[in-house]
Amino acid sequence: MTSAEIDLTVYPDECDAFGHLNQASFLSLFERARWEMLARGPGMDVFSRQDAWPAVRRTVIDYHAPAFPGDVLRFAQALTHHGRTSFTMRQTARRTSDDRLIATAEFVFVCIDRNGRPTPVPKDLAEFLSARPAEPPGVSRMTVNGVSLAVERRGEGPAVLFVHGYPLDRTLWSHQVAHLEGCQRIAVDLRGFGLSDAPDLGYSLPTYADDLAALLDALQVDDVVLCGLSMGGYVAFEFLRRYRERVRGLVLMDTRADADAPEVRRARDQQIALARDQGAAAIAETMVTRLLAPDTLRHNPTLAEQVRATMVATPVPGIAGALAAMRDRPDSTPLLAALEGLPTLVVVGEHDEMTPPAGHEALAASIPGARLAVIPGAGHLPPLEAPETVTRVLAAFLSSLG
Ligand code: MLT
Numbered sequence: 001m002t003s004a005e006i007d008l009t010v011y012p013d014e015c016d017a018f019g020h021l022n023q024a025s026f027l028s029l030f031e032r033a034r035w036e037m038l039a040r041g042p043g044m045d046v047f048s049r050q051d052a053w054p055a056v057r058r059t060v061i062d063y064h065a066p067a068f069p070g071d072v073l074r075f076a077q078a079l080t081h082h083g084r085t086s087f088t089m090r091q092t093a094r095r096t097s098d099d100r101l102i103a104t105a106e107f108v109f110v111c112i113d114r115n116g117r118p119t120p121v122p123k124d125l126a127e128f129l130s131a132r133p134a135e136p137p138g139v140s141r142m143t144v145n146g147v148s149l150a151v152e153r154r155g156e157g158p159a160v161l162f163v164h165g166y167p168l169d170r171t172l173w174s175h176q177v178a179h180l181e182g183c184q185r186i187a188v189d190l191r192g193f194g195l196s197d198a199p200d201l202g203y204s205l206p207t208y209a210d211d212l213a214a215l216l217d218a219l220q221v222d223d224v225v226l227c228g229l230s231m232g233g234y235v236a237f238e239f240l241r242r243y244r245e246r247v248r249g250l251v252l253m254d255t256r257a258d259a260d261a262p263e264v265r266r267a268r269d270q271q272i273a274l275a276r277d278q279g280a281a282a283i284a285e286t287m288v289t290r291l292l293a294p295d296t297l298r299h300n301p302t303l304a305e306q307v308r309a310t311m312v313a314t315p316v317p318g319i320a321g322a323l324a325a326m327r328d329r330p331d332s333t334p335l336l337a338a339l340e341g342l343p344t345l346v347v348v349g350e351h352d353e354m355t356p357p358a359g360h361e362a363l364a365a366s367i368p369g370a371r372l373a374v375i376p377g378a379g380h381l382p383p384l385e386a387p388e389t390v391t392r393v394l395a396a397f398l399s400s401l402g
Contacts, residue, residue: 004129005076006033006040007096012069021067030061030091030105033075042124047111050122054109057086060200061105064276065095072096079129080315081148081197085118086110087125090200090317101277106200106317135195139170144214145207150195151188151215152177158248160398161212161224162187163232165254165381166322167283167314168307169194172229175387180394186224188215190235192318194310203321205238205329213243225249225398230355230380231322237332240339249401250339251394253347254355254380257363259331268327275319283319284311293351293379303384333366340368345397349378349385371397 014025021029038044047053067073073093081088087109093102113119135141139152152170160183162173170177170187171194177185189196190208212235216224223246228236233255240247260268274282288308289297297304344367348360357374364372373393378385 004037004041004078005074006036007072007074008033008036010067010069010071010073015069019068021071023061023063026061026063026093026103027059029073029093030075030103030107033091033093034077034089037075037077038125038128041128042122046122046124046128050119051113052111052119052122053113054087055112056107057110058108059105061103062200062276063103064101067093067095067102071102073102077129079126080106080199080317081108082121082126083143083148084120087121088197088199089129090198104200104276104316139195141195142215142218144218145211146202147191147197147199147211149188149191149197149211149215151186151219153219154178154185155181155183157183158398158401159184159186159216159221159224160394161216161221161226163212163226163228163235164190164193165230165232166326167193167280167287167311167319168381169310169314171310172381172383173227176383176391176394179391180398182395183225183398184221186215186219186221188212190318190322192321193314198315198318198321200317201321203318203325205234205325206242208235208325209238209242212239213246216246222246223248225251225401227251227253227394228255229253229383230255231326234326234329234332237335238329240335241332247342249397250342250344251347251397252344252363253382254349254352254360255363256355256359257332257336257366259329260327265327268323272320272323275316275323280314280316280319281312283314284308287311290353291380293349293377293385295351295377296379296385300385307381307384336363336366337368339370343397343401344370345393346370346372347375347382347390347393348372349375349380349382351378352380354380 016022077091080090091105164172169189173187192198233252346364348357364370375382
């Protein structure tokens with residue numbers, strides 16, 4: 001048990017006539033878990049010491065399974081958003097006997113003073129809950145569109161915006177961000193991934209696209225070469241539907257334009273349930289071997305481990321939100337012909353099993369003037385599996401733009 005976990009026992013008087021823990025009691029258990037955690041940490045008076053009171057502004061609870069008298073529930077709490085005067089806390093309750101996920105809750109608080117005016121969140125609280133790991137050098141955090149996004153920026157000149165796939169983060173593009181010369185490289189963690197905020201709700205392709213547009217506004221970047229891998233490609237299509245004038249070049253990597261078939265949509269729902277029940281590790285288990293080419297798995301176990309670790313660290317709300325966003329995405333094939341005049345490069349790993357090369361030949365053929373580059377030996381993640389080749393291919397594409 002960590003310092004942010006508390007075990008509480010369900011009492012009979014908290015249960016309804018059917019013997020289930022009732023909803024009002026659930027709410028008070030969540031609240032009690034928070035106060036117990038404060039009592040063990042910075043102290044129950046962490047708010048009053050600073051003349052601040054955490055007023056609840058919004059609560060979302062998902063009930064996953066019933067709990068009964070005598071069950072011991074382990075409540076884990078984490079800060080998923082830490083603003084100046086507001087913060088969001090995510091709590092989960094699991095039964096200790098079988099590790100079953102019983103409920104998850106998200107609470108949004110605003111700290112107010114005696115006069116009801118917003119006041120800063122006590123520092124001790126964020127420190128105790130260690131809202132998120134410190135940003136590595138070169139990575140900053142920007143609050144846009146209601147969330148705090150982690151973004152890495154390097155270089156000067158025309159901008160290239162890198163959008164990662166699922167369930168990964170901006171480190172997919174580490175080599176390109178470090179070595180692609182002559183341009184400003186911007187790699188972002190989409191909401192729900194990496195070091196960005198992971199709210200419980202509010203995921204969709206339009207939201208991801210709006211986040212990116214707001215990020216570019218905040219960075220004072222007018223237009224970009226947009227480079228998206230897999231889910232990043234789906235986001236790129238949505239961005240083009242909404243902000244076509246901000247894109248002056250396009251790179252679609254290991255992705256597809258069509259929508260999910262019915263059986264894929266059903267599989268997304270199963271993955272959402274798996275993530276909620278068993279966490280990100282279970283998702284990683286089903287994906288690592290499909291993402292990387294057989295040669296990468298054989299010869300580069302360190303990379304396989306790095307990809308697995310990135311997935312395991314992805315917050316469950318981010319995973320579930322992305323799966324729902326991908327499931328609900330529209331067919332982007334009608335957009336392709338309309339991309340005439342937009343310099344476009346389609347890239348695919350030679351051994352990509354998830355979005356195979358044949359689909360990319362068709363994709364490139366449907367976009368007027370698009371070129372296709374096949375990356376030898378790579379699977380679904382060429383920027384990691386063949387980093388130098390991808391950086392070289394991108395450099396050639398950028399220099400062709402003038
Ligand atoms: C990705 O790599 O982003 C995902 O595998 C895309 C998908 O699941 O459709």
